[in-house]
Amino acid sequence: MVAAVAAAGLLLAACGNDDDMGDMDHGKKDAAASAGAQPGDNPAPGAFNDADVMFAQMMIPHHEQALEMSALAKDRAQDAQVVKLAEQIAKAQDPEIQKMKSWLAAWGKPESGGSMPGMDHGSGSSGDAGMDGMMTDEDMAALKAAKGKNFDTLFAQLMVKHHKGAITMAEDEQKNGKNATAKKLAGEIVQGQQAEVDEFNAILKRL
Numbered sequence: 001m002v003a004a005v006a007a008a009g010l011l012l013a014a015c016g017n018d019d020d021m022g023d024m025d026h027g028k029k030d031a032a033a034s035a036g037a038q039p040g041d042n043p044a045p046g047a048f049n050d051a052d053v054m055f056a057q058m059m060i061p062h063h064e065q066a067l068e069m070s071a072l073a074k075d076r077a078q079d080a081q082v083v084k085l086a087e088q089i090a091k092a093q094d095p096e097i098q099k100m101k102s103w104l105a106a107w108g109k110p111e112s113g114g115s116m117p118g119m120d121h122g123s124g125s126s127g128d129a130g131m132d133g134m135m136t137d138e139d140m141a142a143l144k145a146a147k148g149k150n151f152d153t154l155f156a157q158l159m160v161k162h163h164k165g166a167i168t169m170a171e172d173e174q175k176n177g178k179n180a181t182a183k184k185l186a187g188e189i190v191q192g193q194q195a196e197v198d199e200f201n202a203i204l205k206r207l
Helices: 002-034 050-071 080-107 137-145 148-176 180-206
Strands: none
Touching (some): 080 148
């Protein structure tokens, strides 16, 4: 009897340990999932802060305006390098817009951040006032009306301003952001857009 009771006790203890281990495994999985550790679950895994969110919310419309500007070059530009740079901008920035939208969705944040307090460096338009480098309605109207060399010159001038604004925003993200994926893209924006600023400045010198 004693031996039988002892054996039964060991069996129950073993079963109890299995259940506890199962609960621990589920707990680990739940924690990993909530942290975005599962591959493919979160396009920008890990911790994030308000600076990361603001970076995405502001850079999306900033990039969208650059796409609008670049689309004008096809029918208006005369300089081959201006056309090439416009195509390059569109090719780079459209995928970046989709990336940042996916981050905000994963973070449970809206694509639009509304009013951005403290961001009053530039003169924006269409509700984006205060965003660095944004074109005004007048700027966009002038660009749409320009043709040939006049377009090339104005496009280069406005895009230098626009890119410098994006670089400033990206540098702010590098300094104040927390999410590794967002900070990585910010670094790529700084590097890529600075190279394009240099190219546009070279174009302006020879036009």
